Amino acid sequence: MRTRSLAFIPWAPVAQGGLAGARQTLADIARAHQCPVGQVAIAWLLHLSPAMLPIPGTSRRTHLEENLAAADVQLTTEQIDELSAAAS
Numbered sequence: 001m002r003t004r005s006l007a008f009i010p011w012a013p014v015a016q017g018g019l020a021g022a023r024q025t026l027a028d029i030a031r032a033h034q035c036p037v038g039q040v041a042i043a044w045l046l047h048l049s050p051a052m053l054p055i056p057g058t059s060r061r062t063h064l065e066e067n068l069a070a071a072d073v074q075l076t077t078e079q080i081d082e083l084s085a086a087a088s
Contacts, residue, residue: 022086029079035069042070044083 023037030037038056045054058064075083 022083025082025086029075029083032079033073033075035073036066038063039066039070039073040075040083042067043073043075044080046071047075047080048084 026037026040030040033040042054042056045052056063056067058067
């Protein structure tokens with residue numbers, strides 16, 4: 001994807017997707033950042049590639065604000081590695 005400048009649009013990265021088995025890891029990292037699990041999942045996706053385009057489900061204004069705030073969550077390299085390992 002990176003070499004061809006293609007965007008990747010993940011679908012359901014938490015519920016049915018790659019992070020479905022990583023609930024405890026997500027919860028631990030969310031607790032460390034004092035943010036919702038969904039923010040951590042979106043932050044992880046954004047850290048994977050600049051060509052990543054997450055489209056989270058948003059049914060309320062508060063969800064929209066939380067989703068947008070995910071761009072401000074600064075995951076450590078260790079946390080990114082933990083999430084990537086849990087997703088594989």
